[in-house]
Amino acid sequence: MNSKQSTVFRFAKRLAxxxxxxxxVGLTLSFxxxxxxxxxxxxALRDKIQHLExxxxxxVAILGGxxxxxxxxxxxxxxxxxxxxxxxxLHVSLGLEFQLNCYLxxxxxxxxxxxxxxxxxxxxxxxxxxxxxxxNQLLEQFPxxxxxxRDAGDKGWKEFLDHQAVLDAHQWVHRSIKMIxxxxxxxxxxxxxxxxxxxxxxxxxxxxxxxxxxxxxxKAPDNKTLKETVAILNRFHETCRHQDISVYLAFPPLxxxxxxxxxxxxxxxxxxxxxxxxxxxxxxxxxNVYQNEQFFDSAYHLDAATGEVQSENLALALxxxxxxxxxxxxxxxxxxxxxxxxxxx
Amino acid sequence: MTFTTLTFPIFLALVFALHWALRTxxxxxxxxxxxxxxxxxWWDWRFCFLMLASSLIDFLVAQxxxxxxxxxxxxxxxxxxxLSNLGLLATFKYFDFFIDNLTHISNQIGWSPDLTTxxxxxxxxxxxxxxxxxxxxxxxxRKRIQPARKIVDYLAFVSFFPQLVAGPIERAxxxxxxxxxxxxxxxxxxxxxxxxxxxxxxxxxVIADRLALAxxxxxxxxxxxxxxxxxxxxIFFAFQIYCDFSAYSDIAIGTAKLFGIRLSRNFAYPxxxxxxxxxxxxxxxxxxxxxxxxxxxxxxxxxxxxxxxxLNLAITFVLSGLWHGAAWRFVAWGGLNGLAIALPGHRHSxxxxxxxxxxxxxxxxxxxxETNREPPKNRSKKTLRVEDVPGGKHFxxxxxxxxxxxxxxxxxxxxxxxxxxxxxxxxIVIFQQIGRDLFSADAYRDxxxxxxxxxxxxxxxxxxxxxxxxxxxxxxxxxxxQLRGWPTMARWSLYTVLIWSTLYxxxxxxxxxxxxxxx
Numbered sequence: 001m002n003s004k005q006s007t008v009f010r011f012a013k014r015l016a017x018x019x020x021x022x023x024x025v026g027l028t029l030s031f032x033x034x035x036x037x038x039x040x041x042x043x044a045l046r047d048k049i050q051h052l053e054x055x056x057x058x059x060v061a062i063l064g065g066x067x068x069x070x071x072x073x074x075x076x077x078x079x080x081x082x083x084x085x086x087x088x089x090l091h092v093s094l095g096l097e098f099q100l101n102c103y104l105x106x107x108x109x110x111x112x113x114x115x116x117x118x119x120x121x122x123x124x125x126x127x128x129x130x131x132x133x134x135x136n137q138l139l140e141q142f143p144x145x146x147x148x149x150r151d152a153g154d155k156g157w158k159e160f161l162d163h164q165a166v167l168d169a170h171q172w173v174h175r176s177i178k179m180i181x182x183x184x185x186x187x188x189x190x191x192x193x194x195x196x197x198x199x200x201x202x203x204x205x206x207x208x209x210x211x212x213x214x215x216x217x218x219k220a221p222d223n224k225t226l227k228e229t230v231a232i233l234n235r236f237h238e239t240c241r242h243q244d245i246s247v248y249l250a251f252p253p254l255x256x257x258x259x260x261x262x263x264x265x266x267x268x269x270x271x272x273x274x275x276x277x278x279x280x281x282x283x284x285x286x287x288n289v290y291q292n293e294q295f296f297d298s299a300y301h302l303d304a305a306t307g308e309v310q311s312e313n314l315a316l317a318l319x320x321x322x323x324x325x326x327x328x329x330x331x332x333x334x335x336x337x338x339x340x341x342x343x344x345x
Numbered sequence: 346m347t348f349t350t351l352t353f354p355i356f357l358a359l360v361f362a363l364h365w366a367l368r369t370x371x372x373x374x375x376x377x378x379x380x381x382x383x384x385x386x387w388w389d390w391r392f393c394f395l396m397l398a399s400s401l402i403d404f405l406v407a408q409x410x411x412x413x414x415x416x417x418x419x420x421x422x423x424x425x426x427x428l429s430n431l432g433l434l435a436t437f438k439y440f441d442f443f444i445d446n447l448t449h450i451s452n453q454i455g456w457s458p459d460l461t462t463x464x465x466x467x468x469x470x471x472x473x474x475x476x477x478x479x480x481x482x483x484x485x486x487r488k489r490i491q492p493a494r495k496i497v498d499y500l501a502f503v504s505f506f507p508q509l510v511a512g513p514i515e516r517a518x519x520x521x522x523x524x525x526x527x528x529x530x531x532x533x534x535x536x537x538x539x540x541x542x543x544x545x546x547x548x549x550x551v552i553a554d555r556l557a558l559a560x561x562x563x564x565x566x567x568x569x570x571x572x573x574x575x576x577x578x579x580i581f582f583a584f585q586i587y588c589d590f591s592a593y594s595d596i597a598i599g600t601a602k603l604f605g606i607r608l609s610r611n612f613a614y615p616x617x618x619x620x621x622x623x624x625x626x627x628x629x630x631x632x633x634x635x636x637x638x639x640x641x642x643x644x645x646x647x648x649x650x651x652x653x654x655x656l657n658l659a660i661t662f663v664l665s666g667l668w669h670g671a672a673w674r675f676v677a678w679g680g681l682n683g684l685a686i687a688l689p690g691h692r693h694s695x696x697x698x699x700x701x702x703x704x705x706x707x708x709x710x711x712x713x714x715e716t717n718r719e720p721p722k723n724r725s726k727k728t729l730r731v732e733d734v735p736g737g738k739h740f741x742x743x744x745x746x747x748x749x750x751x752x753x754x755x756x757x758x759x760x761x762x763x764x765x766x767x768x769x770x771x772x773i774v775i776f777q778q779i780g781r782d783l784f785s786a787d788a789y790r791d792x793x794x795x796x797x798x799x800x801x802x803x804x805x806x807x808x809x810x811x812x813x814x815x816x817x818x819x820x821x822x823x824x825x826x827q828l829r830g831w832p833t834m835a836r837w838s839l840y841t842v843l844i845w846s847t848l849y850x851x852x853x854x855x856x857x858x859x860x861x862x863x864x
């Protein structure tokens with residue numbers, strides 16, 4: 001062996017020892033990094049999906065953002081509808097497409113679906129697709145959730161090497177170190193353990209409401225944005241119809257001050273949905289406006305008592321529609337369906 | 346292929362193993378050449394042909410120049426090289442800019458010609474490799490170097506993958522002999538290369554990419570932000586671009602060291618400079634040197650009247666701005682820097698003794714013979730000249746030094762506004778907002794409240810401060826992770842912290858492209 005080779009080998013040996021040392025550090029981190037035991041708020045999706053899967057046939061799935069976590073009392077739905085309820089709502093920033101895809105991956109014939117999306121995801125393309133930071137946070141806590149995102153499917157080895165591998169490594173290290181710290185800066189309310197078995201957030205019951213987090217004033221969306229939103233909703237409805245699943249739309253609860261400042265945008269959106277969306281609405285936007293004091297910490301998050309009122313109203317509206325007829329289709333006027341199908345195409 | 350992907354370490358490990366497994370320099374160069382073209386083709390294989398054509402033209406022209414005794418023929422050949430290189434740049438980088446401006450001017454005078462833009466994709470690294478090959482031909486013409494004898498050595502020099510995409514812009518004089526000679530593996534050099542790579546990754550992923558998340562939304566809609574917020578974002582951008590670009594150079598230089606090749610130093614703690622001229626000796630050194638040798642000095646340099654010297658400086662800096670991008674804001678950025686240096690009364694850095702008059706203005710700190718070279722193993726810190734230490738020799742800076750560093754930084758930041766703004770008019774809006782809110786207590790209070798709420802930005806700012814302190818402490822070294830004299834245990838602990846904190850602290854959206862890829 002000449003001297004050149006011997007120094008290369010010396011270097012390779014030193015590097016190998018260094019890498020083994022780093023692997024030991026990595027293994028130690030791995031010991032803590034099991035996402036299944038994370039108490040992060042977004043990790044609750046794991047439980048929600050598990051609950052949905054465990055329900056017997058003829059389930060009711062509630063889709064939306066965090067407004068459904070706070071404002072839906074599944075027991076009230078259960079009592080009224082005599083069906084198993086799964087509240088899949090989690091975070092508005094995961095986007096509308098996630099909300100729908102997440103359910104479709106676990107859809108079953110005979111289900112009833114109530115979509116209650118925040119106005120933000122209906123009116124803005126970026127919000128509809130979700131915030132990449134929040135999406136990555138979810139994937140960090142629940143890597144299997146990748147399949148719920150249109151763009152997060154398997155893109156091949158090149159994409160993995162060029163992009164995903166580093167991100168996966170980050171998520172793994174981040175999760176591990178956070179779990180070693182055992183901390184959750186978001187407070188007691190926003191944790192995985194704050195949900196009940198149905199997926200409703202219950203940790204805030206009896207807790208003094210905090211100051212309302214401001215929600216930006218909504219600007220009236222343009223026709224293109226609304227058309228795209230409606231096309232997504234109609235496609236979802238169409239898919240569900242083929243699987244004999246009934247779908248209904250509910251407008252979310254909103255604090256009075258936010259509603260007043262965004263009334264025009266909400267009216268334009270609701271009118272457009274009325275005209276072009278094939279999914280039957282259970283309520284009107286104005287039916288679900290409450291005083292600011294009836295909210296917990298944001299203009300979408302109802303307090304416990306008002307959540308009960310909203311749940312009662314929605315459960316009754318849903319009961320009225322599904323009790324007398326077999327599960328599968330939603331009553332819409334033929335001309336509305338024709339218009340909706342046209343838009344979806 | 347980007348450095349901050351998993352693809353790169355795999356590729357590097359394979360090339361490293363193959364390179365050192367081969368016994369002859371000829372085969373090693375072939376491996377480096379093949380690897381470099383593979384590296385480039387990973388982005389877009391079609392542009393490999395463009396790089397090959399550009400390289401071959403200069404190779405052939407340089408051969409002919411060296412063989413030709415006829416001066417006018419030599420000039421003609423040189424003109425061919427210059428025209429072909431600048432023609433490439435003009436087509437891919439400046440054609441649309443020219444057409445847009447021509448259309449605008451024509452419309453102003455009431456004439457509407459039917460001019461169409463090309464909308465071509467800018468080939469990655471074109472500004473870097475064309476300057477490198479152009480410098481080679483000019484050096485052969487000036488008889489500073491002999492043309493490369495072997496085409497493989499020459500092509501490997503032009504396309505050498507660590508510095509292909511974003512520099513340093515290397516001189517044939519420095520690199521070609523390294524490709525022509527038999528290379529031996531140097532353990533210490535390779536270890537230092539690995540350390541420099543690690544430091545580069547930390548700066549890029551932890552500091553630059555995180556700062557980008559704070560900077561981008563502000564510069565996207567500057568009208569929505571207060572003056573203090575815009576000032577803070579400009580400061581953040583100053584460090585974002587420094588950490589981004591110097592990180593690329595660190596990774597490139599470190600990678601080259603693994604193959605026994607020493608690239609030029611490209612950054613030497615520029616923000617500790619005490620004058621604009623010193624800043625330009627410490628920032629993007631390889632480009633500054635290129636412009637000094639191939640533009641400033643041929644224009645007359647400083648061997649002429651003061652007025653002419655100022656004009657030469659202005660032309661050089663404007664061209665340097667234009668090199669960065671085809672937009673008026675880059676011209677303004679270059680012009681502002683040139684103005685800051687050319688203005689009478691500008692304080693030039695003291696380290697000019699023993700240099701040619703030309704070198705006093707634009708000479709980067711790291712010329713080929715001194716600080717560029719790795720310090721010999723047994724050379725202690727004490728033997729380094731005090732003048733080489735940025736920010737002065739004292740551990741804590743003197744008030745006067747600090748004041749000069751601050752004022753230089755302020756001017757540099759003002760120029761960065763043009764560089765970063767999305768358009769010239771956006772830059773003007775930013776200056777207006779800053780001017781409006783400069784003495785508004787409410788605006789500063791609002792900014793403080795925003796920062797108080799934004800934990801992510803606070804964390805990033807803390808890390809930035811730590812980086813500045815670290816660089817200050819180790820500013821005598823070529824890069825601040827040399828850690829000479831540290832015990833192995835301490836070094837390994839630091840590497841471990843850096844590796845895992847880089848993975849922990851990287852932005853949730855992943856790593857971004859290097860800023861200088863655009864140029």
